[in-house]
Amino acid sequence: MTPEVFFDQLENHLSKELPLVVYRKPMKSGLRALLQNTDTLYEVKNFKESGFVFAPFDSQSRKVLIQSSEMLELASYSPKKFEPEEYLDIDLKNVGNKDHHLRLVQNAVSSIKQGHLKKVVLSRILKGQATMKPLSLFQRLLALYSNAFCYLFYHPKVGLWLGATPEILLQVKNNRLTTMSLAGTKPYVNGQEPEWGEKEILEQKYVTEYIEEALKNEISELNSGSLESARSGKLWHLRTKISGNIENQNLEGVLEKLHPTPAVCGLPKLESKAFILENEGYDRQFYTGYLGELNMKQEKMRSSRRANQENQVYRSINRFTELFVNLRCMQLVKDQALIYVGGGITAGSDPENEWDETVLKSKTMSSIL
Ligand SMILES: C=C(O[C@@H]1C=C(C(=O)O)C=C[C@H]1O)C(=O)O
Numbered sequence: 001m002t003p004e005v006f007f008d009q010l011e012n013h014l015s016k017e018l019p020l021v022v023y024r025k026p027m028k029s030g031l032r033a034l035l036q037n038t039d040t041l042y043e044v045k046n047f048k049e050s051g052f053v054f055a056p057f058d059s060q061s062r063k064v065l066i067q068s069s070e071m072l073e074l075a076s077y078s079p080k081k082f083e084p085e086e087y088l089d090i091d092l093k094n095v096g097n098k099d100h101h102l103r104l105v106q107n108a109v110s111s112i113k114q115g116h117l118k119k120v121v122l123s124r125i126l127k128g129q130a131t132m133k134p135l136s137l138f139q140r141l142l143a144l145y146s147n148a149f150c151y152l153f154y155h156p157k158v159g160l161w162l163g164a165t166p167e168i169l170l171q172v173k174n175n176r177l178t179t180m181s182l183a184g185t186k187p188y189v190n191g192q193e194p195e196w197g198e199k200e201i202l203e204q205k206y207v208t209e210y211i212e213e214a215l216k217n218e219i220s221e222l223n224s225g226s227l228e229s230a231r232s233g234k235l236w237h238l239r240t241k242i243s244g245n246i247e248n249q250n251l252e253g254v255l256e257k258l259h260p261t262p263a264v265c266g267l268p269k270l271e272s273k274a275f276i277l278e279n280e281g282y283d284r285q286f287y288t289g290y291l292g293e294l295n296m297k298q299e300k301m302r303s304s305r306r307a308n309q310e311n312q313v314y315r316s317i318n319r320f321t322e323l324f325v326n327l328r329c330m331q332l333v334k335d336q337a338l339i340y341v342g343g344g345i346t347a348g349s350d351p352e353n354e355w356d357e358t359v360l361k362s363k364t365m366s367s368i369l
Pocket residue numbers: 121123167182183184185237263264327328340341342343344345361
């Protein structure tokens with residue numbers, strides 16, 4: 001299949017207002033799309049389902065599933081080069097005023113200092129104008145962010161979302177589970193690794209400790225890698241990779257423990273979530289939720305040749321799950337682009353710096369407008 005045919009089929013599906021998702025995994029060149037031929041809204045109930053899950057921040061709300069009627073694959077796709085520099089100063093409007101966000105951060109810092117919370121992630125929306133078709137915006141994402149999970153999701157009963165996320169929530173392949181702790185942000189300047197301060201080191205450490213604690217009874221041989229700087233577009237983050245063995249494939253239990261991690265919610269989990277729902281002043285919907293392949297089939301052709309036996313080729317079918325946190329994303333409502341951004345607040349946070357961090361993060365998506 002050629003890229004033209006691939007994208008024409010997606011365009012045609014979107015024009016019929018039918019659900020679809022198209023995505024590229026980090027550091028891969030292939031594209032995959034799942035197309036659903038009815039507008040039924042399927043939901044994930046127990047994580048035994050198979051398809052593409054699109055789950056909101058608030059786990060009380062429904063987790064949408066695209067059940068593929070048809071899967072399209074493009075083995076390799078080279079996006080047209082795109083130079084965003086000239087687009088970077090795009091005019092974005094703040095939804096909600098700056099004072100509100102500064103006060104929100106200040107209140108969180110006070111709450112942390114009083115000992116009610118250790119960390120809370122606070123976010124907001126910026127608004128821009130989309131002047132291109134959604135699939136053209138998606139192609140720009142592909143051109144800019146080769147190490148992110150890039151996606152476009154559409155369901156007539158949910159809306160249209162696009163994103164390029166650097167954060168893995170969970171991968172499960174052959175009983176091997178991988179996740180990561182990602183937090184702390186610095187701008188990417190001249191390719192130089194940043195000097196990390198105490199504030200970033202602490203906020204990332206909280207996430208690592210939380211994940212280790214959450215998984216310790218679910219996962220055997222749990223192992224945390226070393227702390228590293230990870231680049232994400234024009235930003236750097238601190239990252240620790242964490243892996244282990246998941247014996248009983250209890251995805252529902254693991255996700256219940258893991259999501260939302262303090263990378264997008266806070267610590268303690270329930271208190272910080274309540275703080276967000278009470279004070280942030282808007283509905284995050286799918287921002288800081290998670291998305292990706294759930295129990296997808298992978299067929300492998302194996303061959304075995306034993307002495308005195310014919311060469312046998314047989315098929316084995318594995319299932320795998322690969323979920324990402326829905327960060328660096330936007331929602332398209334007609335030609336309005338709503339860009340969702342946030343940052344982790346700890347005792348050492350300065351409201352103006354936190355505001356600047358959200359402006360910086362918004363450029364990941366505003367660069368494609
Ligand atoms: C909340 C976001 O990002 C998260 C928060 C980070 C931080 O506080 O430094 C860094 C990476 C993500 O875990 C976002 O991009 O909106």
